[in-house]
Amino acid sequence: MQHSTDATQPFDLVIRNGRxxxxxxxxxxxxxxxxxxxxxxxxxxxxxxxxxxxxxxxVLPGGxxxxxxxxxxxxxGVMCADDFYSGTVSxxxxxxxxxxxxxxQHRNDRIPDVLRDYSRRAREKAVxxxxxxxxxxxxDEQALTKDLPAVIEGGITSLKVYMTYDKLKLDDxxxxxxxxxxxxxxxxxxxxxxxxxxxRWVARRLLERGHKAPKFHAVAHDxxxxxxxxxxxxxxxxxxxxxxxxxHVAGGETIDIIRKAQNLGAQVFxxxxxxxxxxxxxxxDLPGVEGAKFCCSPPPGDKASQxxxxxxxxxxxxxxxxxxxAPYRFDESGKLPKGDATTFKEMANGVPGIxxxxxxxxxxxxxxxxxxxxxxxxxTATNHARMYGLAPRKGAIAVGAxxxxxxxxxxxxxxxxxxxxxxxxxYTPYEGRELRGWPIQVYSRxxxxxxxxxxxxxxxxxxxxxxSRPQPVIERRADPSRGLFSQYVGxxxxxxxx
Ligand code: URP
Ligand code: ZN
Ligand code: ZN
Numbered sequence: 001m002q003h004s005t006d007a008t009q010p011f012d013l014v015i016r017n018g019r020x021x022x023x024x025x026x027x028x029x030x031x032x033x034x035x036x037x038x039x040x041x042x043x044x045x046x047x048x049x050x051x052x053x054x055x056x057x058x059v060l061p062g063g064x065x066x067x068x069x070x071x072x073x074x075x076x077g078v079m080c081a082d083d084f085y086s087g088t089v090s091x092x093x094x095x096x097x098x099x100x101x102x103x104x105q106h107r108n109d110r111i112p113d114v115l116r117d118y119s120r121r122a123r124e125k126a127v128x129x130x131x132x133x134x135x136x137x138x139x140d141e142q143a144l145t146k147d148l149p150a151v152i153e154g155g156i157t158s159l160k161v162y163m164t165y166d167k168l169k170l171d172d173x174x175x176x177x178x179x180x181x182x183x184x185x186x187x188x189x190x191x192x193x194x195x196x197x198x199x200r201w202v203a204r205r206l207l208e209r210g211h212k213a214p215k216f217h218a219v220a221h222d223x224x225x226x227x228x229x230x231x232x233x234x235x236x237x238x239x240x241x242x243x244x245x246x247x248h249v250a251g252g253e254t255i256d257i258i259r260k261a262q263n264l265g266a267q268v269f270x271x272x273x274x275x276x277x278x279x280x281x282x283x284x285d286l287p288g289v290e291g292a293k294f295c296c297s298p299p300p301g302d303k304a305s306q307x308x309x310x311x312x313x314x315x316x317x318x319x320x321x322x323x324x325x326a327p328y329r330f331d332e333s334g335k336l337p338k339g340d341a342t343t344f345k346e347m348a349n350g351v352p353g354i355x356x357x358x359x360x361x362x363x364x365x366x367x368x369x370x371x372x373x374x375x376x377x378x379x380t381a382t383n384h385a386r387m388y389g390l391a392p393r394k395g396a397i398a399v400g401a402x403x404x405x406x407x408x409x410x411x412x413x414x415x416x417x418x419x420x421x422x423x424x425x426x427y428t429p430y431e432g433r434e435l436r437g438w439p440i441q442v443y444s445r446x447x448x449x450x451x452x453x454x455x456x457x458x459x460x461x462x463x464x465x466x467x468s469r470p471q472p473v474i475e476r477r478a479d480p481s482r483g484l485f486s487q488y489v490g491x492x493x494x495x496x497x498x
Contacts, residue, residue, distance in 0.1 A: 009034060011048035013446050015405060018054030022061065022396050023378035031059065033403040036445035041399060052441070054407050060377055061397050062097025062404030062444060063358045064384035067190075067247060067271060067322035069350065070101045071121055074326075075168040078348045081327040081334060081424040084125035085459050087354060090422040092449045094355035095439030097128050097404040098394055098465065100384075102160060104135040107167065111136075111147040115156070119464065126462030127455070128444050129404075131390070133190060134159040137167070139174050148181050155466025157389045158188040160247070163229045164196040164297075175236050183242035186469040186494030188388060190247045190271075193229035193254075194221060194298055203345050212343040214291030218281035218299035220344065223251035226298045230254045234261045234268050240491055241482045243267035243472055245387065248324045250276045250298040252308030259317040269387060269472060271320045274353045274360045275300050276309045279429055289342055292335045294429050296326065297349045310370065313379055320387060321379040323357040326350020327425045352425040356416065362408065363435040389467035407441040414438055469494065 011032035020027055020041075032040035032048060070087035072080050082090065084101075091099050103118040105111055111134065122130055134151055136143065136159050148159070161178055162168035170178065175191075182189045203220040206212075211219070230246055234257065237244040249255060249272045261268045279300040284291030294300070312318035328334030328348040336342040353360075358380055365371035371379075385395025393402050416433045418426060442450040449457050486493075 011039060011045065013050045013052065013403070013443075014045050014048035015052045015054050015059060015407070016045070018057055018059035018407065020059045020397055021373045021377050022398070023374055023382035026373060031397065031403070031405065033446040036403055036447070038397065038399050038401050038403050041397070057440070058373065058408040058410060059397065060373070060406050060408060061381040061395055062406050062442065063095045064098045064100075064381045064390065064395060065091060065096045065323050065325070065354060065357060066100040066320060066384040066388050067273070068099045068101045068325045068354055069327070070099070070325070071118075072102055072104050073106070074348060075162075075165045076348060078328060078334060078337070081329045082325070084122045084130070085127065086422065086424045087325070087327070088126045088128045088130065088462055089455055090355040092128050092442050092444070092455070093422050095358040095406045095408070095442060096354065097406070097442065097444040097449070098130065098390065099128065099354070100131045100133055100158070100388060102135050103132045103156075105137050107138045111143060111151065115151065122462070123464065124460050127457050127459060128449060128462045129394075129402075129465050130462055131388070131465045131467050132156050135168070136161055136178060137170070139170065139178050144177055144181050148187075149185050152185040152187045157186065157467045157469055158190060160190040160192065162192040163233065164192065164194040164199060169196050172232065172236060175233070176240060179237060179240045179242040179244070180491055183240060183494060184492045188243060188245055188470040190245045191233045192248070193226060193233045193246050195225040195228045198222065198225040198228065207343060207345060214289060214295050214344050214347065215281070215285040217295045217344040217347070218284060221297055221299050223253055223298075223301060223305070226251050227253040227257055231257050234258070234266060237268060238266050241267070241486060243269065243470070245269040245271060247271045247322075248273050248276070248296075248298060249309070249312070249318060250305060251301055252305050255308050255312040255317055259312070259315075262317060267472060269319045270312070270317065271322050272309050272312065272318045273322055273324045274357050275324070275351050275429070277306055278360055278364070279351075280306070283429065289336055289340055289347075292342070292347045293330060293427050294351065295344070295347055295349060296324065296351045313375070314371065320383050321357070321361060322384070323353035324350065325352055325354035327352045327423055329425060330427050351429050352423055355421050355423060356428065356430050359414065359435050359438055360430065360433070362437045367410065367436040386471045389470045390465060391471060393465070403443055403446040405443040406439045408437055409440045410437045412436075412438040412440065
């Protein structure tokens with residue numbers, strides 16, 4: 001039995017008789033919660049002020065979704081359909097208790113203003129805990145020397161940079177500048193890796209030939225655009241010996257490149273998402289603009305790339321499974337700025353998935369035996385906590401951790417419809433799927449957030465989580481060949497800054 005220090009006080013909540021899984025093992029026990037924190041784990045815990053019988057249910061750590069776009073203006077100037085209320089409510093109903101969302105700098109924005117704005121909106125609306133990544137589009141002197149160090153000090157210990165999109169992309173020189181600062185202060189750099197000019201060149205030729213329909217989005221974003229940029233991003237990261245995390249990985253060749261770099265000892269981590277396991281490029285081949293509901297960047301590939309993503313999760317090449325929830329309505333406010341005349345180049349990129357992320361993987365991974373429940377926990381919670389500096393507070397069921405707990409009913413069968421979801425999107429690319437297993441009770445810091453298909457918490461009751469430095473899931477192996485290089489070019493390791 002594990003106990004916290006103050007064993008004399010009654011528990012506020014006991015979740016009894018559940019089948020508990022962490023990333024390393026599964027066991028049966030009771031969980032006692034006091035002041036929002038797990039205070040005891042063991043058999044026959046004394047009664048709590050509230051006692052929940054979880055017999056027959058699986059008790060897993062609350063999901064962490066480290067890639068969500070909420071109440072964010074996209075690079076093309078389109079506002080997401082979800083605000084911090086609907087986005088976090090939708091997350092909670094799908095078993096997620098912490099999200100990391102983006103604060104997006106547009107090129108003329110001052111970084112402190114951006115953070116202040118997102119922080120205020122999230123504080124007023126979020127119902128679960130949240131943190132932020134900074135999207136950095138203007139790495140000027142002010143950003144590199146003043147703003148970024150302050151952002152990281154303030155608990156936003158990760159940033160996302162783009163290698164494509166006219167209004168977001170950084171060139172390789174700028175990427176190196178950002179990596180050097182991230183390395184010095186110990187932040188994780190998330191990379192959207194696609195070759196901008198390949199996409200631009202192919203897209204122009206497609207449009208010139210009248211190929212405007214959504215299905216041509218996947219043609220414009222050839223898998224080579226992703227694999228080339230990933231290879232380049234890894235080379236940049238290795239040059240300065242600073243970790244990177246390649247987000248929303250779609251293609252088999254990209255996964256092979258990441259695996260090879262990891263085998264060489266490179267600090268390269270990666271993420272994939274439901275759309276790359278459960279959607280295919282062919283899904284966007286629909287009449288009119290209907291296929292826009294399935295378009296995101298990079299686009300889903302074919303059956304072989306789906307298999308490669310499954311394999312990447314299984315062998316640990318892919319470290320985190322996130323939604324990349326990018327909620328755009330199927331109308332002029334979102335996907336279709338020019339209505340039915342919108343070309344694939346003008347549609348908002350991205351698909352919703354914050355609520356179905358966990359149920360999809362639980363059903364198709366765990367319930368089919370394709371993945372162990374421990375792997376599921378690692379990919380959906382524990383690895384996110386480590387990679388993004390939320391551990392040990394989040395990501396595991398352990399004494400001293402926040403009581404972020406989800407009770408799963410493995411018997412529940414659900415047919416997905418857009419109407420049952422709590423986002424503001426109005427459609428789901430997973431319409432009609434039959435899923436086995438569902439997160440039926442959700443606790444965040446010991447507060448019951450969802451029970452009986454009902455929300456039990458107030459808007460604004462989520463908390464901002466200031467994160468510590470990432471602890472990558474692969475141990476760092478010092479690369480002696482980079483030592484002298486780092487000395488010559490003045491790179492400082494993060495450790496000197498703590
Ligand atoms: O298509 C996507 N993934 N849209 C969301 C923005 C991004 O790049 O993650
Ligand atoms: Zn991206
Ligand atoms: Zn994204």
